[in-house]
Amino acid sequence: MTPNASALLDRLAAIVGPTGLVTGEELRGRPASWTRPAEPCAALALVRPRDTAETGAVLTACAEAGAAIVPRGGATGLVDGILSAPDQITLSTERMTAIESLDPLSMTMVAGSGVTIEAVQNAAREAGLFFPLDLGARGSATVGGTISTNAGGLRVLRYGMMREMVLGLEAVLADGTVVSSMRPLIKNNTGLDLKQLFLGTEGTLGIVTRAVLRLRPEPAGYATALVACPGVDDGARVLRAAQSAFQGRVSSFEGLWPDFYRLMTKPGRATPPLGPDYPFYAIIEVECVAEETDRFLDLLDRLMGEGTVLDAALASSEEQRQGMWRIRDRVENMNADGIVRAFDVSVPLDRMDGYVRGALARMAAIPDCRVVVYGHIGDNNLHWNTTDLDGPGNAAIDAAIYEPLADLNGSVSAEHGIGLEKRGKLGLSRSAEEIATMRLVKRALDPDNRLNPGKIF
Amino acid sequence: MTPNASALLDRLAAIVGPTGLVTGEELRGRPASWTRPAEPCAALALVRPRDTAETGAVLTACAEAGAAIVPRGGATGLVDGILSAPDQITLSTERMTAIESLDPLSMTMVAGSGVTIEAVQNAAREAGLFFPLDLGARGSATVGGTISTNAGGLRVLRYGMMREMVLGLEAVLADGTVVSSMRPLIKNNTGLDLKQLFLGTEGTLGIVTRAVLRLRPEPAGYATALVACPGVDDGARVLRAAQSAFQGRVSSFEGLWPDFYRLMTKPGRATPPLGPDYPFYAIIEVECVAEETDRFLDLLDRLMGEGTVLDAALASSEEQRQGMWRIRDRVENMNADGIVRAFDVSVPLDRMDGYVRGALARMAAIPDCRVVVYGHIGDNNLHWNTTDLDGPGNAAIDAAIYEPLADLNGSVSAEHGIGLEKRGKLGLSRSAEEIATMRLVKRALDPDNRLNPGKIF
Numbered sequence: 001m002t003p004n005a006s007a008l009l010d011r012l013a014a015i016v017g018p019t020g021l022v023t024g025e026e027l028r029g030r031p032a033s034w035t036r037p038a039e040p041c042a043a044l045a046l047v048r049p050r051d052t053a054e055t056g057a058v059l060t061a062c063a064e065a066g067a068a069i070v071p072r073g074g075a076t077g078l079v080d081g082i083l084s085a086p087d088q089i090t091l092s093t094e095r096m097t098a099i100e101s102l103d104p105l106s107m108t109m110v111a112g113s114g115v116t117i118e119a120v121q122n123a124a125r126e127a128g129l130f131f132p133l134d135l136g137a138r139g140s141a142t143v144g145g146t147i148s149t150n151a152g153g154l155r156v157l158r159y160g161m162m163r164e165m166v167l168g169l170e171a172v173l174a175d176g177t178v179v180s181s182m183r184p185l186i187k188n189n190t191g192l193d194l195k196q197l198f199l200g201t202e203g204t205l206g207i208v209t210r211a212v213l214r215l216r217p218e219p220a221g222y223a224t225a226l227v228a229c230p231g232v233d234d235g236a237r238v239l240r241a242a243q244s245a246f247q248g249r250v251s252s253f254e255g256l257w258p259d260f261y262r263l264m265t266k267p268g269r270a271t272p273p274l275g276p277d278y279p280f281y282a283i284i285e286v287e288c289v290a291e292e293t294d295r296f297l298d299l300l301d302r303l304m305g306e307g308t309v310l311d312a313a314l315a316s317s318e319e320q321r322q323g324m325w326r327i328r329d330r331v332e333n334m335n336a337d338g339i340v341r342a343f344d345v346s347v348p349l350d351r352m353d354g355y356v357r358g359a360l361a362r363m364a365a366i367p368d369c370r371v372v373v374y375g376h377i378g379d380n381n382l383h384w385n386t387t388d389l390d391g392p393g394n395a396a397i398d399a400a401i402y403e404p405l406a407d408l409n410g411s412v413s414a415e416h417g418i419g420l421e422k423r424g425k426l427g428l429s430r431s432a433e434e435i436a437t438m439r440l441v442k443r444a445l446d447p448d449n450r451l452n453p454g455k456i457f
Numbered sequence: 458m459t460p461n462a463s464a465l466l467d468r469l470a471a472i473v474g475p476t477g478l479v480t481g482e483e484l485r486g487r488p489a490s491w492t493r494p495a496e497p498c499a500a501l502a503l504v505r506p507r508d509t510a511e512t513g514a515v516l517t518a519c520a521e522a523g524a525a526i527v528p529r530g531g532a533t534g535l536v537d538g539i540l541s542a543p544d545q546i547t548l549s550t551e552r553m554t555a556i557e558s559l560d561p562l563s564m565t566m567v568a569g570s571g572v573t574i575e576a577v578q579n580a581a582r583e584a585g586l587f588f589p590l591d592l593g594a595r596g597s598a599t600v601g602g603t604i605s606t607n608a609g610g611l612r613v614l615r616y617g618m619m620r621e622m623v624l625g626l627e628a629v630l631a632d633g634t635v636v637s638s639m640r641p642l643i644k645n646n647t648g649l650d651l652k653q654l655f656l657g658t659e660g661t662l663g664i665v666t667r668a669v670l671r672l673r674p675e676p677a678g679y680a681t682a683l684v685a686c687p688g689v690d691d692g693a694r695v696l697r698a699a700q701s702a703f704q705g706r707v708s709s710f711e712g713l714w715p716d717f718y719r720l721m722t723k724p725g726r727a728t729p730p731l732g733p734d735y736p737f738y739a740i741i742e743v744e745c746v747a748e749e750t751d752r753f754l755d756l757l758d759r760l761m762g763e764g765t766v767l768d769a770a771l772a773s774s775e776e777q778r779q780g781m782w783r784i785r786d787r788v789e790n791m792n793a794d795g796i797v798r799a800f801d802v803s804v805p806l807d808r809m810d811g812y813v814r815g816a817l818a819r820m821a822a823i824p825d826c827r828v829v830v831y832g833h834i835g836d837n838n839l840h841w842n843t844t845d846l847d848g849p850g851n852a853a854i855d856a857a858i859y860e861p862l863a864d865l866n867g868s869v870s871a872e873h874g875i876g877l878e879k880r881g882k883l884g885l886s887r888s889a890e891e892i893a894t895m896r897l898v899k900r901a902l903d904p905d906n907r908l909n910p911g912k913i914f
Contacts, residue, residue, distance in 0.1 A: 104697075105694070149646065156644065164621065179890045179891055180891075182866070186613065187613065188871065188886070189868075189871065190879075191887070191913045192653075192657070192658050193607075193656065193657055194891055197653075199650065218701070220701075233562075236563075243674045244674040247706060249704060346645055348641050350563055409640045411644070411645040414642075415644050416646065417647075418647055426647060430647055433634055434638055435648075437630070437634075438649045440901040441654075441898060441902075444898055444900065
């Protein structure tokens with residue numbers, strides 16, 4: 001360690017206290033991330049500030065030492081957004097875990113950036129309220145991490161992404177400046193909405209330390225069905241009809257292509273409510289009270305009469321509902337079949353069918369390539385999962401999935417972010433002028449490129 | 458006119474064609490804005506580009522000539538956001554009025570920035586869809602103007618502000634660079650969400666030329682009631698109960714304080730459905746189908762049983778519903794009584810009652826001051842209207858309304874913006890660090906301060 005590095009660590013320890021700084025063996029005992037469990041966390045130190053003031057002091061110290069900072073939330077991201085180098089400081093939000101307040105009348109909550117999404121959900125539920133963001137990593141993903149990645153998940157169709165759930169936030173800039181925008185207001189037109197700078201920018205413009213979250217009324221109940229359709233466009237028509245009939249209360253619409261459906265309903269896995277040979281399946285879930293179930297059944301009947309739906313199964317109990325969701329959610333079934341590489345892209349709904357057909361045709365020509373596709377298609381979001389082949393095979397898969405997106409006005413990352421993993425793909429869904437404009441903002445807020453350097457671009 | 462100015466006008470005329478440039482008498486025949494009908498538009502010229510490419514060329518020409526640009530949409534803003542100086546170029550979007558496409562399945566529309574909100578609403582309706590943004594100026598307010606001001610209006614509670622209705626947009630930066638982010642995607646996590654730079658920043662960071670708008674299913678119907686409550690906090694409890702009972706489908710919740718209610722229901726004005734002596738009134742509207750009316754009545758009954766509601770009137774026809782809305786909407790009734798100065802602020806819901814009581818008490822001590830208060834309280838948004846007194850009286854009114862906001866975590870502008878009018882108040886709802894951060898972004902995108910200079914700060 002250089003004398004400068006040593007002086008910086010002393011200064012950081014003085015700010016956060018001796019237990020706030022993790023170095024040496026203890027640091028190497030931590031994995032680099034959830035996707036790299038065998039790789040130790042590479043950093044000069046991991047620093048754990050307790051609040052915004054300590055975070056500000058840490059960033060000021062790093063600025064004066066010229067050290068780079070890599071923020072770290074629940075470490076369950078999928079795009080290598082938190083990987084750090086041996087000369088960098090990793091800043092973990094793990095001690096900022098206070099739920100500071102919850103106002104049931106205004107339906108708002110103030111939480112530290114290290115609070116997990118599950119803890120937010122639970123606190124809301126205890127107050128008779130609901131925090132709609134939900135994703136598989138809810139037990140580890142944090143408020144700060146989901147803000148920095150603008151997380152999506154299972155209910156975006158109805159409630160939006162994390163962007164729509166944050167009323168205000170507090171962030172620390174690269175030079176240690178604390179920017180506090182913690183107003184619990186729905187309306188506040190007083191110039192640039194500063195929180196947008198930190199939503200989805202993966203810690204490259206500032207470190208989020210606290211947020212004011214918007215809560216919602218708890219849903220009164222659900223009607224859930226699995227439908228089979230003649231094609232993807234019919235599935236889109238089902239979605240459209242349900243949105244009209246239930247005034248935007250469709251909370252999930254998950255498209256399942258046949259290979260995915262068959263894989264997830266193999267013997268010993270989820271029980272298949274419908275036969276395996278339809279061209280397209282969708283799980284549709286509507287928020288409604290029990291007395292509206294008849295209207296939901298009428299809708300499905302009408303769609304079957306029109307031929308938009310070929311067959312349908314309604315979940316008549318919570319157990320049946322959970323059974324349907326197991327078809328969608330048991331990612332481990334894909335892993336067991338060796339289908340382990342995950343992709344997350346967006347395509348406009350009216351282009352989706354052609355895109356999937358084209359990409360499947362290209363991948364059919366790749367030796368040993370197995371692929372399944374499914375996704376939150378109501379949000380434009382497709383997930384591909386494929387086998388992990390040797391270099392050239394994987395490169396051919398990547399090309400089949402990513403290359404068409406530029407012409408289709410799609411996105412190389414619907415909800416996972418860019419991180420290090422998708423940096424090379426950014427140009428497929430952002431123009432040179434867009435990237436240049438992002439760089440202008442980055443340089444304005446972090447002129448020395450010390451906040452999560454190398455991520456996104 | 459200087460030789461430089463003359464050369465710039467020649468160049469602009471060559472870009473937009475002779476009818477695209479308005480100068481001299483014709484320019485002076487146009488009013489400065491809707492709020493200043495007698496004041497002529499002060500500018501070197503008004504330029505009317507037909508599309509993004511022409512807008513880019515205009516901004517490049519102005520950049521090379523060092524000329525400032527003031528953008529102009531429907532000119533019905535309320536904060537002097539479009540006032541220009543005699544040496545500046547005013548850029549009007551009035552020729553960018555094409556609705557380029559509408560996709561009923563994806564529920565998206567591509568529109569030029571000069572399209573009025575009414576035209577967007579009508580085109581959506583013709584396709585069996587719904588564009589939720591609505592405000593009194595719908596016939597003149599434009600897509601570009603409502604993006605630049607992040608307009609709100611009557612349905613924010615359910616559908617959000619303009620920010621939530623824009624999926625993508627195209628903007629021209631100060632140097633003429635065209636930044637096109639026209640993807641019709643709900644999910645697109647590829648770094649900074651660039652459209653946020655242009656939403657609510659009043660044309661200070663770029664000129665919006667086109668947008669991809671998100672449409673919604675047409676509401677199936679409404680249940681509408683006027684309720685009287687013991688106080689503001691009871692009103693908030695009514696809102697909260699209705700949001701739970703109707704799963705977030707409360708589309709409007711308008712608080713009316715007694716002086717406002719009495720003024721709007723004077724003889725010859727709207728018919729009062731309830732007596733004039735209750736402490737607080739609210740119009741509540743829920744999106745629902747006709748068969749849900751009984752549930753709405755049950756809710757009102759329950760709230761009356763609890764004492765949260767003292768009396769209630771349900772609109773039993775569309776005519777009665779319109780009658781209730783006339784109590785809220787007929788601004789001309791205030792003007793007729795000389796209550797002409799309009800204020801637009803935000804306050805957290807749990808602080809609202811105390812704030813209004815305090816401000817009313819201060820204004821009661823100002824000689825000849827008459828004041829009424831009402832607003833979209835579910836969005837935290839209060840509108841004050843007051844008499845127009847001589848200088849010291851108006852200054853005392855301003856102080857009574859604005860000064861408490863800083864300590865209450867409120868906002869000096871809920872939905873109107875800052876413009877020139879509220880520049881001096883910005884510091885009451887933005888910290889020095891927030892304003893400094895906004896300035897960093899402004900300098901990065903417009904280093905010579907030529908885009909709508911002097912607005913916001």
